[in-house]
Amino acid sequence: MLGTYTYNKIIRKVVVAFGTIFNNIEVRKENTDGSTYSRMKVPLAYGPRQKFLARLTEQPDLNQKVGITVPRISFEMTGISYDSARKLSPITAILKADGTNAVKKQFTPVPYNIDFELNIISKTNDEALEIAEQILPFFQPSYNVTIKLVEAMEDFRDIPITLNSISYTDDYEGTFDSRKITLFTLTFTAKTYIFGPVGSASPIKKAKVDYHASVDLSSARQVSYEVTPKALTDQNKDGSTSIVSAITDKTLTFEVADENVISIGGFIEIGNEVMKVKSKPGNSKITVVRAQNGTSAAAHAAGAAVDLVNAADDLLLDSGDDFGFNELISVFE
Amino acid sequence: MRNVFFTHGTRNEQFLQQNLVEEYLKMFGMDVLYIPRQLVQVDGVFNEEVVSEFDDSYLLEAYLENAEGFQGGGDLLTKFGIRQSDEITLVISQQRFEDLIGQFLLADPQVQLGTRPQEGDLVYFPLSNNYFEIKFVEHEEPFYQLGKNYVFKLKCELFEYQDEKGDIFEGDEELVDTGYTVKYYYLKETGTTATANVVLDGDAVEQVLLTNVGSAYMSPPTVTIGGDGSGATATAYLATVSITGGSPTTNAVVRATVLDGEIRSVQIVNGGSGYDESRAVLAVSDPITGGRTATLTPTFKNGVLTNITIVNGGTNYKSVRLIDVTAGGSGYTTATATISAPPSGITGTFKLQETVTGASTGAQAQLVEWDAEEAWIKLKNPTKTFSLGENIVGDVSGAIISLDSYNEMQSTDTKYYENVTFEELADDILDFTETNPFGVIS
Numbered sequence: 001m002l003g004t005y006t007y008n009k010i011i012r013k014v015v016v017a018f019g020t021i022f023n024n025i026e027v028r029k030e031n032t033d034g035s036t037y038s039r040m041k042v043p044l045a046y047g048p049r050q051k052f053l054a055r056l057t058e059q060p061d062l063n064q065k066v067g068i069t070v071p072r073i074s075f076e077m078t079g080i081s082y083d084s085a086r087k088l089s090p091i092t093a094i095l096k097a098d099g100t101n102a103v104k105k106q107f108t109p110v111p112y113n114i115d116f117e118l119n120i121i122s123k124t125n126d127e128a129l130e131i132a133e134q135i136l137p138f139f140q141p142s143y144n145v146t147i148k149l150v151e152a153m154e155d156f157r158d159i160p161i162t163l164n165s166i167s168y169t170d171d172y173e174g175t176f177d178s179r180k181i182t183l184f185t186l187t188f189t190a191k192t193y194i195f196g197p198v199g200s201a202s203p204i205k206k207a208k209v210d211y212h213a214s215v216d217l218s219s220a221r222q223v224s225y226e227v228t229p230k231a232l233t234d235q236n237k238d239g240s241t242s243i244v245s246a247i248t249d250k251t252l253t254f255e256v257a258d259e260n261v262i263s264i265g266g267f268i269e270i271g272n273e274v275m276k277v278k279s280k281p282g283n284s285k286i287t288v289v290r291a292q293n294g295t296s297a298a299a300h301a302a303g304a305a306v307d308l309v310n311a312a313d314d315l316l317l318d319s320g321d322d323f324g325f326n327e328l329i330s331v332f333e
Numbered sequence: 334m335r336n337v338f339f340t341h342g343t344r345n346e347q348f349l350q351q352n353l354v355e356e357y358l359k360m361f362g363m364d365v366l367y368i369p370r371q372l373v374q375v376d377g378v379f380n381e382e383v384v385s386e387f388d389d390s391y392l393l394e395a396y397l398e399n400a401e402g403f404q405g406g407g408d409l410l411t412k413f414g415i416r417q418s419d420e421i422t423l424v425i426s427q428q429r430f431e432d433l434i435g436q437f438l439l440a441d442p443q444v445q446l447g448t449r450p451q452e453g454d455l456v457y458f459p460l461s462n463n464y465f466e467i468k469f470v471e472h473e474e475p476f477y478q479l480g481k482n483y484v485f486k487l488k489c490e491l492f493e494y495q496d497e498k499g500d501i502f503e504g505d506e507e508l509v510d511t512g513y514t515v516k517y518y519y520l521k522e523t524g525t526t527a528t529a530n531v532v533l534d535g536d537a538v539e540q541v542l543l544t545n546v547g548s549a550y551m552s553p554p555t556v557t558i559g560g561d562g563s564g565a566t567a568t569a570y571l572a573t574v575s576i577t578g579g580s581p582t583t584n585a586v587v588r589a590t591v592l593d594g595e596i597r598s599v600q601i602v603n604g605g606s607g608y609d610e611s612r613a614v615l616a617v618s619d620p621i622t623g624g625r626t627a628t629l630t631p632t633f634k635n636g637v638l639t640n641i642t643i644v645n646g647g648t649n650y651k652s653v654r655l656i657d658v659t660a661g662g663s664g665y666t667t668a669t670a671t672i673s674a675p676p677s678g679i680t681g682t683f684k685l686q687e688t689v690t691g692a693s694t695g696a697q698a699q700l701v702e703w704d705a706e707e708a709w710i711k712l713k714n715p716t717k718t719f720s721l722g723e724n725i726v727g728d729v730s731g732a733i734i735s736l737d738s739y740n741e742m743q744s745t746d747t748k749y750y751e752n753v754t755f756e757e758l759a760d761d762i763l764d765f766t767e768t769n770p771f772g773v774i775s
Contacts, residue, residue: 013762020759023752024742029384032374037384038714040496040513041744045751047412058415058748059408065505066464067491068416069512072749076412121413123495124381146764156764176452176469177488179418237611271580271609272636296635298607304580305609 006197008150014114014192015077017145018161019046022073022118025134027127040071042131047074047119071122071131079115083191086111095201096153097319103203106153109193116161120184125170128182132166135186139163152198161190203319205229224330229323231313232293234269238312239305243270244284249297253287256306262286267293267309270300274309293324342479354483355426362396365423366457367434367450368464368501371443386443387455387499391434395456398422398486403461405490414749421465423456423487427472430485450485455492455501462507465489496714498699503686509701514713514745517725519734524549524675527569527653531558531668537661538565541670546652548621551722551737552592554673556656565662569672570655572596572618572647574629576638579613582606585638588657593721593738594620595646596627604638615641624649651675676722679705681732691717691736692724700727710734711745 023044029037058064088108098104118135122128142162149157164187172180211223241262244255259280262268266277268288274295275288291297317323340346368390374383398421405420430450439447449470456465471486494502496512503509527547532540538558547554550571558565571591576584585605590598596617610633617627627647632640653672683689683703689712690697696717703710710725718741719725724733744750 016755016758017763019751019755020763023755031384036716038496038498039716040714041742041752043513043744043746043750043752044755045414045749049410049414051410054410054415055408059417063461063463064415064417064491065462065508065511066494067418068413069494069496069746069749071495072413074412074414119412123493124376124383125379126376126381126383148762148764151762179468179490234611271607272611272633298636299582301580301582301607305612 004197008195010149010192010194011077011080011114013147013149014159014190015046017147017159018116018188018190019044019075021138021143021145021161022075022135025073025131027071027122027130042071042073042120043069044073044075047076071120071127073118073120073131075116075118077114078117078187081113081115083111083113086191086193094153094155095319097203098200099318101202101205101318103201103319104153105199105201106150106155107196109149109195112192112194114190114192116188116190118186118188120186122182125182128168128184132184132186136163136166139188147192149193150195150198153195155195157193159190159192161188163188205317221332223332226328226330228326228328229314229317230326231309231317232322232324233274233295233313234307234309235313235316236307237305238307240308241306242303243300243306244302246300246302248299249290252290253281253285255284256286257284259284259286261308262306269307269309270304271298272296273298273300342481346479347481350479350481351426351428351483355429358394358396358424358426358429358484362394362424363460364392365395365459366390367393368455368457369434369438369441369444370451370453370455371441371499372445373443382453385453385497387497387501389437389441390457390501391437393425393429393433395423395425395487398424417491419461419463419465420488420490421458423489424484425450425487427483427485450487456487456489457501464492464494466492498714503699503701509711509713510746511748512713512746514701514711515715515739515741515743516709516711516745517719517739518709518737519725520549520676520678520708520737523677524651526674527554527672529556529653529656529670529672531560531665531670533665533668534661536562536663536665538562538567538658538665538668539661541567541656541658543653543656546654547672547675548652549675550651550653551594551676553590554653554675557671557673558662558668559671560665560668562662562665562668564660565658565665565668566660567670568657568659569653570657571653572620572627572650573654574599574618574641575616576605576608576631577614577616579608579610581608581613581636587638587641589617591650594624594649594651596629596643596650597646599629599641599643601638601641606637608633608636608638610636613638617647618650618654620647620649621651622649624651676724676735676737677733679708679732679734681727681730683710683727683732684730687727687729689725689727691719692726694718694720694723708737 025042027040031037092108094106096104120131142160144158144160146156147159149155167185169183206228208226210221213222241256241258247254268275274292276292277286279287368387371386376383403419406418409416435447438444452467454467467487467489469488472482474486525548528545529541529543553569553571556567556569572589574587574589583606586602588600589596615631625648628645630642687700689700694717696719698712698715701711701713724735726733743753
């Protein structure tokens with residue numbers, strides 16, 4: 001029943017985004033005169049790992065010269081839970097243009113909280129504090145990252161990552177045989193959304209309403225009203241003709257190379273300006289109304305291409321384009 | 334009062350016992366290296382070391398008490414990767430320590446105690462090639478035989494390494510790759526210098542024409558106009574950006590600023606006018622072979638170029654593409670243009686473990702490895718960030734390289750280091766309006 005294959009890798013992306021927040025933390029040591037003694041980038045890794053891989057990558061020679069290198073930061077995902085407070089209506093769909101004559105469609109995502117635990121180990125207290133103080137000021141108590149959760153839908157969401165708690169342990173008491181461990185544990189919650197599959201559909205390019213005089217729908221319709229999108233500007237750069245001599249932004253009648261391709265009442269585009277053709281007074285001249293469809297009047301050089309704004313352009317319209325309407329009203333007897 | 338006719342150890346008996354112990358240790362023990370800790374800085378608030386160094390080592394025989402293997406927890410997979418938690422107990426002679434090591438330690442002001450082995454000192458255990466840290470020195474086992482203690486028992490665990498400095502670690506080839514080390518790349522070959530000819534118009538400079546575009550420029554070179562006149566100046570650019578098509582009334586003029594081979598910003602000197610927005614196309618010059626062409630998106634308003642967005646700055650824009658004459662000057666009958674040279678590659682031979690210093694930043698680091706063939710040096714413990722294009726000079730060898738590229742996020746110790754993995758993956762999924770605030774990756 002479910003079965004529509006989908007894997008948006010959302011939780012994985014949240015893990016990556018969470019990890020990258022902490023990947024540029026440094027530990028610096030100073031000489032007594034204040035100059036830098038050394039700097040070290042604190043290594044970060046996702047804690048859980050396959051045991052055999054850990055052994056192969058970290059102990060390729062079977063033996064480590066030293067016990068471990070410190071400081072280190074590790075983090076792991078500790079839980080996933082549904083967040084009812086952020087739930088929106090499940091029937092809302094998000095649409096997005098997809099190439100020519102297609103749209104992508106996806107239903108409202110389900111809000112989920114993902115819990116993380118971040119651990120910092122260090123040799124000394126001061127270093128643990130140095131690392132913690134590079135992290136804590138950014139969480140007030142949350143820090144937003146914008147994640148491209150579903151690339152196909154270009155759905156970029158702000159995911160707040162909230163710092164929930166900090167615990168600090170420094171085991172120093174006891175016999176000299178036991179190890180001293182300085183450990184910071186920070187817990188976080190990332191508020192993300194889990195999306196379902198991305199479907200596809202075509203954009204609606206025709207709407208039609210039939211009017212009946214009777215409530216009996218099997219009766220013949222009286223009036224039919226149909227709308228289709230109409231291009232406001234040229235889409236296909238057809239360059240059907242060109243202007244013979246330069247025109248200013250106020251010229252209303254000018255000569256074109258071939259006036260036959262232009263029809264009265266139609267629209268033409270020269271440069272970035274759309275004009276409406278009023279008449280053709282003869283001698284290859286046309287009279288126009290300037291600056292149509294939201295464009296501005298401008299001067300055009302001799303030989304500039306004249307593009308026709310016609311039905312061919314209507315067909316090239318796609319989701320996201322600005323358009324007007326062609327109307328068709330049919331009256332039936 | 335005890336019976337004075339029975340002795341409980343005279344000095345001679347104690348000497349004999351000490352000698353027998355030492356003989357036993359020499360027969361059945363093994364040679365280890367004793368490495369004292371030099372406490373350079375101590376934190377008075379938290380009562381912990383800040384800087385420790387390990388420069389010296391002393392050969393000493395020691396008896397390994399646990400003959401059947403290491404004590405401790407063995408190899409553990411922890412949330413911080415694999416921790417090897419081996420422990421050993423070594424027995425050393427008190428007298429031998431005093432004679433061979435103690436007297437030298439007493440003379441070292443950075444060593445806390447010279448009279449006995451210190452907790453925190455290291456022992457190099459050659460059998461397994463490990464550094465052990467002494468965590469406890471037991472001096473009363475066996476308990477006062479003939480009224481005296483003859484041995485120290487050193488309870489040791491594997492050392493936790495934290496990029497500590499010192500001759501010992503610097504000389505250990507296997508350890509130089511442990512911890513945080515960064516590879517810096519330098520230019521394999523010295524770049525070629527661009528050349529140009531000057532075209533005069535009357536007594537002023539009209540144009541500077543490139544005859545050789547040069548290579549390996551990390552930043553735009555300076556152009557100096559020579560000759561008998563004065564006042565002419567020119568500026569070089571490493572990439573050209575132009576708008577073609579769209580039959581404009583006036584052409585747009587765009588200049589690009591390139592740094593480290595990447596287009597960093599674009600200035601619209603003149604937006605032009607009358608562009609047919611659907612027919613105008615933005616063109617960027619090609620980078621040197623192997624580079625990636627930049628992707629720029631122009632925005633027009635009413636036929637005028639108003640903005641250019643840098644989607645991708647490209648790479649390898651390292652040759653001179655354009656020279657603008659900014660002032661023509663006067664009085665020229667002949668004129669020449671001299672373009673500054675690109676950074677050179679490598680001169681000299683580096684010495685391993687030497688300190689290197691950045692000529693302009695003053696940053697210092699320790700050179701742990703270098704490869705002339707592949708043109709990289711590996712540095713550890715940098716005090717600052719080296720800047721691209723700067724010369725890095727070896728303090729001992731005097732060798733110089735010119736830094737071409739590096740990635741400070743990238744550690745060459747990849748055993749536990751996913752910083753770069755996360756950074757690279759995040760670059761694809763995080764939406765940053767300007768830059769990544771968490772780090773920069775080249």
